[in-house]
Amino acid sequence: xxxxxxxxxxxxxxxxxxxxxxxxxxxxxxxxxxxxxxxxxxxxxxxxxxxxxxxxxxxxxxxxxxxxxxxxxxxxxxxxxxxxxxxxxxxxxxxxxxxxxxxxxxxxxxxxxxxxxxxxxxxxxxxxxxxxxxxxxxxxxxxxxxxxxxxxxxxxxxxxxxxxxxxxxxxxxxxxxxxxxxxxxxxxxxxxxxx
Numbered sequence: 001x002x003x004x005x006x007x008x009x010x011x012x013x014x015x016x017x018x019x020x021x022x023x024x025x026x027x028x029x030x031x032x033x034x035x036x037x038x039x040x041x042x043x044x045x046x047x048x049x050x051x052x053x054x055x056x057x058x059x060x061x062x063x064x065x066x067x068x069x070x071x072x073x074x075x076x077x078x079x080x081x082x083x084x085x086x087x088x089x090x091x092x093x094x095x096x097x098x099x100x101x102x103x104x105x106x107x108x109x110x111x112x113x114x115x116x117x118x119x120x121x122x123x124x125x126x127x128x129x130x131x132x133x134x135x136x137x138x139x140x141x142x143x144x145x146x147x148x149x150x151x152x153x154x155x156x157x158x159x160x161x162x163x164x165x166x167x168x169x170x171x172x173x174x175x176x177x178x179x180x181x182x183x184x185x186x187x188x189x190x191x192x193x194x195x
Contacts, residue, residue: 006177013182014178025039032069038062040053042090042095044094044095044097046100051063057189058193060192061086061088064081079103079171081181116157118154119154120150
């Protein structure tokens with residue numbers, strides 16, 4: 001897959017779904033690695049790193065990054081696409097990361113995680129309740145390690161189990177990726193607007 005063609009296609013076709021200022025630009029590169037990120041206007045924390053996010057609508061923000069990783073000169077690059085949605089005000093540098101959608105094309109038949117998949121990052125109500133609960137009961141023997149950290153779970157987005165075809169969907173071309181991003185953004189916006 002042609003990395004320049006994919007980035008150009010996403011930049012051209014996703015503006016309407018995100019924001020007229022939407023643009024992916026090169027963040028880091030070498031012969032074996034190309035990393036594109038969204039040109040954001042405000043800060044948030046994604047995977048323990050400060051990133052620039054772009055306002056999507058209301059108080060929802062987007063971070064999109066695409067990595068092309070070349071393992072060898074002969075092989076096509078592996079592709080990692082990660083889209084995170086945050087909630088917060090423009091001035092708030094600690095926007096709440098709600099979830100992340102990922103599609104990793106590692107060309108690995110042994111892949112154990114569904115592709116594409118969701119990571120559910122946060123629920124402010126339950127996290128705040130948890131903090132309050134543990135502050136009261138820590139000294140009485142409450143065991144934090146027994147709680148499940150759902151951020152680590154890869155929730156399948158489009159498994160094909162009904163046809164017994166597994167849970168990996170390959171990225172065939174640039175148009176398929178753009179349609180996936182546009183469809184996902186349209187669906188997410190509808191859901192978030194109806195909260």
